Amino acid sequence: MLEQLEGSQAIARTVAACRPEVISAYPISPQTHIVEALSDLVRTGELAPCEYLMVESEFAAMSACIGASAAGARAYTATASQGLLYMAEALYNASGLGLPIVMTLANRAIGAPINIWNDHSDAMSQRDSGWIQLYAETNQEAADLHVQAFRLAEQLSLPVMVCMDGFILTHAFERVDLPEQEAVDAFLPAFEPRQVLDPAEPVTIGAMVGPEAFTEVRYLMHAKQLQALDAIPPIASGFEAEFGRASGGLVREYRLEDAETVVVALGSVLGTIEDVVDGLRDEGVKIGVLGIKCFRPWPLEEVRTALGSARRVVVIEKAFAVGAGGIVGQNVRLALDGLGVRVDDVVAGLGGRPITKRSLRRLFGDVLEDRLEPGALHFLDLDKGVVERELERMRTHARPGPHAENIVRELGIVAARPH
């Protein structure tokens, strides 16, 4: 059913169609509209049977999902940013226990400085938590990915995080073809837990494991997550067959045919990049795009195949490993190991800074003209003046204090009000 609606509403309605039995969440922008809408659906009885737990923290939200899932209920939560970090310990626990919880992550920056706007620092900080991470490009895809996420999670008995850009998607009004209830029911079988707390068949879940078996347990976890690479494509094609549109998958190739230069990115920025790439193509530049739909597990083979014949790759990412460099870029380099493809990492869109076509065009121009310093971490639209002044000041004053705060003060910018 096609509807013009806010992304958050689309997610809430789609999640409801997936018939979660326990929802446990704690509000944080920009996730709030999703969980508010779900709360309404539970209160009105449109989503039933379902227990909505208004917990006191994200830690409790994830913990309640752990309990619910272990007790055999389909469990769902949503969060963002600080909230994700607040549940970090429980994230590892959910994946370690192999509980098929589905979570929406309305991607948002992590403070300090506190910032409510979009980037991928939150998701990337938990990339090794053992959760499957899927990234939505549009609200349509975000909605569709939730249906697929439940199926994937329960098939593998692993938790899945659906990442969608905060505000950019969650608060955007777009036309979304909402998955119909019957179609969802047909696509998503009832939850058959792999292990469950059941008095009829008691088990002990969550043993303490020492050095004698811990490596094996972690190895198996890795192997199990890699199974998602085999499971996702058929689920995506199955979804396409059922719903008549392509959504999800591991990667999405755009104009890669003869591309010498490939831009790699995830999430909503892909649309903007594709527009810019279209323009460059019109100009005869052999450039294409590889969208990463599934970042965890890392689709190494698919990325290698897609990028293997390119000359250079530029990775645009909304997070980075402070003190090290690009995160997605590192993974791409790993996939291209030995192929001699140059990979540049460009950090863009941090804390909600818009990624404009103009900036991208300039960036791609620099790439094509070979103006990027090799091996360095690049920042799109960085105000060089500010950082240089600050660095200079640090050199002379060596005054302690958060760098970012100093930058802001010097620029005379009033910090965005924390939400």
Place this chain on the structure above:
Amino acid sequence: MAEQRIKGYQTGTYVVGNRLLDPEERSVQARMDRSNTLTSGHRACRGCGEALGARYALDAAMRATGGRLIAANATGCLEVFSTPFPESSWQLPWIHSLFGNAPAVASGMAAAMKVKGRDDVRVIGQAGDGGTVDIGFACLSGMFERNDDVLFVCYDNQGYMNTGVQRSGATPPAARTANTKPVGSEPGNVFGQGKNVPLIAMAHGIPYVATATVAEPRDLEAKVERAMGMRGARYIHAFVPCPLGWGSASEDTIRLARLAKETGLFPVFEAEHGEITEVSRIRRRRPVTEYLELQKRFAHLFSPTENRPVLDRIQADADRNIARFGLLGGAGEE
């Protein structure tokens, strides 16, 4: 008194069983068919009060629910000694998630049972004092405030035992722990304001709050049974001596629990909806020194010289409890 009082039967209510009683009148622990929910082969220290308390509580809960019971357990000794791979000592469906989230995990389990129409299956959450009064406290309070259908049991051994006996919010004043050594001007743990979680639980107005000790299994069982007869958030705070952390003889575990109650240091009571309904009165009042002397964690109060001011302060704490909870009078059989 929570438990049924048995008069004139040689031992009355005090022992576990008593052959003279009708089997139905005996404690759960007296039954050959008790579920031994925490069974043999666990790795708790010799004489561990927590192992004992957990079996008392869970066997009673199993009986009260006809075995339809599932449990969430926080990290801590109880979890570690019961479930080192490849062996589990549990005989009920049980999950360990984290140190600080057992109440929330339990809430999730209860929600699952409700949504599945299986509210015949009851949920118990359990943790040590650290997992309850400190790191798990927010989750616990949330569970209380929402009145989730969970019985939460705290096994209070007054410290972080699993990590090598550090202080917790439930460690008593003057006690020596690994991080409150008797050095400096205030030997042992500080005299703070205390963190009385049973009273805090009551402040949530939840249906049921009780304290109990391993010295009186019938009382503990009766409280678990009563709790299981109710819906909503319920809390039992069980006092469980730890020979390792307290430096006490392994055979003194129950004696210490008894003394904790009989000195007034650990008031045993029940409350419903925020109001105290029953107080278990002191039967043979003892001075606190009798309790403290048995524990190396208080040894610095007795040697090289007796620290009278601190001992007096501890006695004053006990006396305050006695006055506050009305612990004296009419203790024997009614």
Place this chain on the structure above:
Amino acid sequence: MEKPFAITLDVGSSLANKTGTWRTDRAVYVDRLPPCNHACPAGEAVQAWLYEAEEGGEGYERAWRRIVADNPFPAIMGRVCYHPCETACNRGQLDEAVGINSVERFLGDLAIERGWRLPEPGSDTGKRVLVVGAGPSGLAAAYFLRLLGHGVTIREAEPAAGGMMRWGIPRYRLPRDVLDAEVNRIIDLGVELETGVGVTDAEAALEDGFDAAFLAVGAQIGKRAYIPAGTAARMLDAVTMLHGVEAGERPLLGRRVAVYGGGDTAMDAARTAKRLGASDAVVVYRRTREQMPAHEVELEEASEEGVRMRWLSTIKRADEGRLTLERMELDETGFPQPTGELEELDADAVVLALGQECDLSLVEGVPGIDVEDGVVDVGSELMTGRPGIFAGGDMVPAERSVTVAVGHGHRAAGAIDAWLRGEEPTEVAEPELASFETLNTWYYADADRMHRPRLDAVRRQDNFDEVVAGHDDETALFEARRCMSCGNCFSCDNCFGVCPDNAVIKLGRPGERYEIDLDFCKGCGICVAECPSGAIQMVPEQI
């Protein structure tokens, strides 16, 4: 269910982990000797029979049978025994001793009422044993000898059996129907009782076709003291007086009677005098109340009945209707010394209750038998210096009581049996005493002792009705259940309950106890500390 490797485990799988290997000490069940048993002169297994009685109902008969295995007179004991068991009873250190004696009486009376029979005699050994004297010692010996299958003949000088139980102890303390019932039950086991037959020569009697003899002639002669007396002063001794009363005589005592002495016999004499119509009965004793050998209750009951006491007084002289007393004073050693102060006391008669002596003429000249201090010398097995002749009760050196006499009878029967079979009597090692310190008395219910009701003093004045009433079922049961079962498991399930390792196995069938599961016992010792009755012990492992 698919269980993920290592994360999810099978329930109860820790049973494979035998934590018993941690142990350095192990818990072991023991049976310690309860102080009551230890103190009972008749060797009754008090704790064991109370254990049965605690069950009530069917348990009563089992309890009674447990008593008569050591003592055939529960109903008599429950009235006249001085119950040293209660003096020793550990419960005395907690609140008040268990009323063992009262429960015993309840059981004894119940047995008479229900007609419970003593065990059948053993199969005939062909041996014949002569018992001289049908007092408690002789009767007990006869009973146990019959149980062992020996033929028994009792020769008794008096016209009826019972000894001092009949001729000494007044009826208001021991009704004769009770006495007769318990005595006849023994005779009914096939004992040949010849009454009115005084034995004058033990040696000769033995040769009358007997293989062994047990002498239990008691101490029948009232001791005399020299008191200067006027010709008209009336003086007699207590045993003669009591014997006379029992024989249906009415001794000439007058209205004011003085009894001289401080023992139980003095009390019996004074109380009997009261019942015979004396308006005034005064006990004159040269020491203090505290030093008086009479039992506290005897004194109490006597006082209730109006018997007066004159402490620290000796009789200097007796004249018609009047006695001259001298006041005494205790010296530093607690010994009474005359003060020279004289007083007068109106009295029509003086009854001397200064103890009894034995008439040992029947052993005079028997080779090997020695008499010292008026009693017959015996070895530990109660055999005299004449092989085959044994002696017990009041006539041998020991405390003089019915219970001691019964104990002797029991012990002698065993010794005679062994001697007849040419064997050494078997010595049983005595187990460790269950001292108060071995108990954990926390566990016993607070239960104040139930005392037996006594007849109103006014209703005792002119009759010999029994003064002390028995317990009813409820009070007897309550009293039995006050027993702490010192040193012996009483199936309270505490050990089963308190083991943090479930290492105590409850065997479960009635009467069966518990076993330590050494696979899992870590040796913490909680069961030992928390066993109420001290029936478990820690012993070091042999490493």
